[in-house]
Amino acid sequence: MTDYQEYLNFLYSALEFQNKKQLVLSEDTALVADIGLSSLEVMEFIEKIEDHFDISIPLNILPDVNTIGDLARKVRELNL
Amino acid sequence: MLFDKFQTMANFQAELAERHVKPFGAVTEKILSATEGVVEGRNVILAGTNNYLGLSFDPRCIKAAQDAAARWGTGTTGSRLANGSFSEHQALESEIAQFYGVDHAIVFSTGYAATMGMCSTLAGPGDTILLDADSHASIYAGVKLSGADIIRFKHNNPEDLAKRLRRLGDRANQALIIAEGIYSMLGDVAPLQEIAAVKREYGGYLFLDEAHSMGALGDTGRGAAQAAGVEADVDFFAGTFSKSLGAIGGFCVSRHPELEAIRYCINAYIFTASSAPSIIASTRAALRIITEEPQLRLRLWDNAHRLYDGLKALGLPVGPTASPVVAVEMEDRSATIDCWNALMQAGVYVNLVIPPASPSTNFLLRNSVSAAHSSEQIDTIIAAYAGLISAGLITPTNKGH
Numbered sequence: 501m502t503d504y505q506e507y508l509n510f511l512y513s514a515l516e517f518q519n520k521k522q523l524v525l526s527e528d529t530a531l532v533a534d535i536g537l538s539s540l541e542v543m544e545f546i547e548k549i550e551d552h553f554d555i556s557i558p559l560n561i562l563p564d565v566n567t568i569g570d571l572a573r574k575v576r577e578l579n580l
Numbered sequence: 581m582l583f584d585k586f587q588t589m590a591n592f593q594a595e596l597a598e599r600h601v602k603p604f605g606a607v608t609e610k611i612l613s614a615t616e617g618v619v620e621g622r623n624v625i626l627a628g629t630n631n632y633l634g635l636s637f638d639p640r641c642i643k644a645a646q647d648a649a650a651r652w653g654t655g656t657t658g659s660r661l662a663n664g665s666f667s668e669h670q671a672l673e674s675e676i677a678q679f680y681g682v683d684h685a686i687v688f689s690t691g692y693a694a695t696m697g698m699c700s701t702l703a704g705p706g707d708t709i710l711l712d713a714d715s716h717a718s719i720y721a722g723v724k725l726s727g728a729d730i731i732r733f734k735h736n737n738p739e740d741l742a743k744r745l746r747r748l749g750d751r752a753n754q755a756l757i758i759a760e761g762i763y764s765m766l767g768d769v770a771p772l773q774e775i776a777a778v779k780r781e782y783g784g785y786l787f788l789d790e791a792h793s794m795g796a797l798g799d800t801g802r803g804a805a806q807a808a809g810v811e812a813d814v815d816f817f818a819g820t821f822s823k824s825l826g827a828i829g830g831f832c833v834s835r836h837p838e839l840e841a842i843r844y845c846i847n848a849y850i851f852t853a854s855s856a857p858s859i860i861a862s863t864r865a866a867l868r869i870i871t872e873e874p875q876l877r878l879r880l881w882d883n884a885h886r887l888y889d890g891l892k893a894l895g896l897p898v899g900p901t902a903s904p905v906v907a908v909e910m911e912d913r914s915a916t917i918d919c920w921n922a923l924m925q926a927g928v929y930v931n932l933v934i935p936p937a938s939p940s941t942n943f944l945l946r947n948s949v950s951a952a953h954s955s956e957q958i959d960t961i962i963a964a965y966a967g968l969i970s971a972g973l974i975t976p977t978n979k980g981h
Contacts (some may be wrong), residue, residue: 540941556744558708558729 507572514548515568527569555580592608593618599959603932613637614826614952619929625774625957627947628931632796632904634952635826635869641862645827648861656854660687661844664854672860675867680802680817684839686832688848689855691820692718694830695789696850698818700725702787703756710744711758712736712770714939716789719758728756735763735939738774745782753783761793761804765939765946767905769793772805776813785815795824796904801870801877821859825866829855878949880904883958887949888964894969895976907933908945910974916943919973926964 512525512554519525519542523534531537537545549571555578565571596602602620610618614634615626624780633937635641648668656829658664677685688694699722703709707728711719723730734740745752757779759770772788779786790803798806805811815836821829834840843849870876881902888902897909910916913934920932923945933944947961968974 544883556731556747558731559723560728560730 504572504576506577508568510552511549511568511572511575514545514552518545525568527567527572528552529568532572533566536542549575555579591642596917599917599921601917601924603917606929607968611637611889613953615950615957617929619842620924621933622924622927624924624927624929625953625960626929627949627953627961628929629950630823630948630952631793631826631952632792632824632880632948633826633870634950635824635866635876636925637952638826638866638869639863640869640972641826644865645862647856649856649858652857654858655856658853659850660854661850666854666857666860667856668857668860668864673831675864677833679800679867679871680833681811682817682833682835684834684837684847686839686843686849687851687855687860688830688832690828691791691818691822691830693848693852694720694818694820694832695791696725697717697846698787698816698832698842699758700848701842702726702785703728707935708748708751708755709758709782710741710755712760714759714763714765715760716764716791719760719789723758736771738771738778741775742778742782745778745784748782755784755817756787757784758787759789760817761790761797762903762905763939764792764905765933765937765944766907767792767903768899768901769797769804769807769903772808772810776808776810779813786813787816787818789815790817790819791830792823792905793871794819795879796880800873801874811968821863821866824870825863827859827863827866829859829863876951880949883949883951883953884953886955886958887947887961888911890958891947891965894962894966896965896974897977904949906947906949908947908974909938909940910945911942913943914947915973916945919945919968922968922971922973923964926967928961928964 508527515525518537519535523529550557553575557578561574565574598712606620608617608619614631614637617624617626652666656664656666672686673687677683688697695718699719703726705727709723709728710731710733711723712735713732720883731744733744748755759775762769788805793803795801797804805814816832818832821827884904885902888898891898891906898906923930931946933946935941938944969976
């Protein structure tokens with residue numbers, strides 16, 4: 501099983517092209533408030549994660565996801 | 581502040597007011613026929629009404645509504661669960677079930693209530709819903725209320741649906757798959773043969789919203805599943821009475837006897853008053869007409885092809901195939917508003933659609949065709965679009981025919 505840090509690392513690399521402000525990403529970086537992802541960009545990002553881990557991320561969990569760390573925990577949970 | 585989230589909309593309304601255009605909530609002051617009216621003081625051809633078969637002004641439907649109002653009164657004043665089930669409602673449920681060749685039907689007070697109510701109730705916590713990404717707002721509202729896991733598949737993409745069903749493993753055969761027949765904004769038709777094949781491979785239950793396809797597609801007007809020959813794969817058909825049937829209301833029909841128990845678990849059915857008997861009576865009359873007069877569908881498609889071909893020949897960015905909904909996609913909001921306004925000035929009312937109602941970040945000039953449009957009216961609509969090009973308000977994006 502991949503640990504939390506590996507999930508984080510994948511998310512950092514997956515965000516590379518969408519991190520237009522060139523922020524230093526951490527688990528506390530907010531996807532929308534900090535990086536400024538649009539709703540369309542969020543969905544593209546989610547799809548990238550889904551295909552990488554071969555999972556589906558239900559829309560209903562997204563309201564609880566604000567930061568990269570929140571998402572890493574959810575993806576780890578779904579990929580167990 | 582409580583109201584902060586409405587500021588964007590308030591700003592947009594202010595912008596429209598400043599430009600003296602009213603694309604949203606434009607007031608129809610007079611209806612002259614199924615295809616003509618006076619909107620915001622201007623005589624216009626109605627090309628954005630979803631009145632696909634033009635039955636809103638059929639004298640038989642009007643007479644049925646008048647007789648029912650005289651006989652039953654103006655409203656039921658109660659829920660179907662309590663005092664609001666009149667024999668008219670029951671008769672319509674039998675007739676809509678018979679129309680679809682199944683045994684069970686529920687009639688709702690609106691189409692929104694039908695899809696929202698069914699989608700919020702069929703699946704619950706612990707279940708999984710797979711819905712087409714371009715599903716109608718009523719479907720999104722319903723699935724959100726359901727408490728089920730909600731997974732989107734790419735619009736009209738059976739491969740993506742298959743991939744997501746595969747990922748569910750053993751849970752796939754309990755999943756609720758949601759699609760529409762004709763999608764309301766761009767008029768594109770779901771690839772139902774392929775979706776049905778995916779469902780047969782992985783299992784699951786298929787819920788199909790035929791709101792824009794009932795009356796328009798299929799040998800007897802049952803919709804896109806009938807046209808694709810896959811009705812046996814559909815577990816639940818939903819639809820509306822407010823488009824091809826020219827009234828208001830919604831329905832769900834199914835071969836599953838469990839629909840009778842589901843009926844009394846749907847808040848949108850229980851906690852709202854049932855439709856006025858006059859509405860039910862005109863819907864029953866319209867259902868008889870679409871059964872007996874298949875030529876209405878032929879006329880609708882003649883008009884759909886005429887408009888689609890005309891706009892395509894102008895080089896305008898319309899969808900891949902002709903459909904009763906013909907949408908012109910634009911990227912710039914301000915230019916789209918100018919075009920909408922110019923169409924009104926030219927005597928043509930269409931729908932202006934902005935994100936998120938449109939399926940992408942694009943803006944739409946959405947036209948809906950009616951069997952009641954004359955060829956001359958369709959040509960007038962096309963000429964109005966040609967006027968947009970001449971005025972430099974829109975640039976053709978392809979060479980057309």
